[in-house]
Amino acid sequence: MGALIRIDGVTKRYCSTNGTVTPLNRISAEIPQGRLVVLMGPSGTGKSTLFRLLNRLENPDVGEITYQGIPLTKWDPVRLRREVHYVHQTPILFLDTVEENLSYPLSLQGKKASTERMREVLEQVGLPESFLKRHVDELSGGERQRVNLARSLMLDPPVLMLDEPTSSLDPKSVDTVEKMMIRARDQGRTVLLISHSREQAERVADVLWQLEEGRLIPGQVMR
Numbered sequence: 384m385g386a387l388i389r390i391d392g393v394t395k396r397y398c399s400t401n402g403t404v405t406p407l408n409r410i411s412a413e414i415p416q417g418r419l420v421v422l423m424g425p426s427g428t429g430k431s432t433l434f435r436l437l438n439r440l441e442n443p444d445v446g447e448i449t450y451q452g453i454p455l456t457k458w459d460p461v462r463l464r465r466e467v468h469y470v471h472q473t474p475i476l477f478l479d480t481v482e483e484n485l486s487y488p489l490s491l492q493g494k495k496a497s498t499e500r501m502r503e504v505l506e507q508v509g510l511p512e513s514f515l516k517r518h519v520d521e522l523s524g525g526e527r528q529r530v531n532l533a534r535s536l537m538l539d540p541p542v543l544m545l546d547e548p549t550s551s552l553d554p555k556s557v558d559t560v561e562k563m564m565i566r567a568r569d570q571g572r573t574v575l576l577i578s579h580s581r582e583q584a585e586r587v588a589d590v591l592w593q594l595e596e597g598r599l600i601p602g603q604v605m606r
């Protein structure tokens with residue numbers, strides 16, 4: 384089939400009162416299935432912009448992105464976002480229990496989340512089953528970040544886009560989440576990770592991309 388995701392000559396610019404910025408300037412890249420790609424680059428270079436384009440929260444000004452060989456514009460956005468799933472850096476949780484938050488994505492598809500599955504995804508992010516009954520109001524920033532991640536895992540998406548998922552975590556939790564990413568990759572999932580940590584990239588990346596001044600410097604193969 385070739386690349387799972389193909390980015391072809393993509394430009395994205397924003398006009399504001401301060402002028403025009405072009406975070407992505409004719410970038411092209413291919414993402415094969417079952418790889419863990421880490422995207423690095425200085426703050427404000429367009430890493431999150433690229434994730435928004437891959438999730439079709441925005442469209443490129445120029446160029447095209449395809450998933451499974453089909454242009455993103457031809458995908459039903461809901462279906463696309465279920466497949467190419469974006470875990471945002473800032474957790475957005477309902478003010479309810481962790482259990483309600485974890486069961487919500489499947490309930491949207493008319494499916495019921497089993498306690499066993501919720502326990503499993505919590506374990507993958509290093510939280511005990513007792514968290515199911517906790518109210519999100521009572522959680523620390525790092526715990527919320529992990530519940531946010533666990534909620535995405537409930538959907539078992541083929542592509543996981545993670546925007547700095549370990550930014551608020553202690554070293555032990557970082558290790559747990561990195562193992563989760565590697566396991567997802569080993570199970571054939573495609574993982575795209577935005578990270579500011581070169582050490583993290585060296586621990587987990589199959590391929591490392593750098594985004595600099597609108598250019599994507601692709602493909603340093605790490606393993």
Ligand SMILES: Nc1ncnc2c1ncn2[C@@H]1O[C@H](COP(=O)(O)OP(=O)(O)OP(=O)(O)O)[C@@H](O)[C@H]1O
Binds near residue numbers: 399424427428431432
């Ligand atoms: N809606 C918008 N309107 C105007 N400018 C924007 C908009 N969204 C992003 N930008 C600009 O585009 C550039 C890239 O932003 P982006 O959030 O993609 O960077 P980033 O690499 O993810 O940064 P960070 O590492 O700090 O999260 C920045 O200069 C930002 O100010």
